[in-house]
Amino acid sequence: MSIAISLSPEIEALLREKADRQGEDISLVAAQLLTRILEWEARDSEEAIEGI
Numbered sequence: 001m002s003i004a005i006s007l008s009p010e011i012e013a014l015l016r017e018k019a020d021r022q023g024e025d026i027s028l029v030a031a032q033l034l035t036r037i038l039e040w041e042a043r044d045s046e047e048a049i050e051g052i
Contacts, residue, residue: 007015015033019026
């Protein structure tokens with residue numbers, strides 16, 4: 001699946017720098033970061049519900 005998103009120049013530069021440091025494709029790095037944040041958000045929500 002392909003999704004197009006618009007990033008500010010600053011965020012794009014940070015993403016490119018991270019991809020360059022890792023020697024990875026920028027799309028792969030973006031997908032990895034999105035996966036991590038979505039997993040974190042799901043865990044955080046579960047913990048909040050358990051705390052209620």
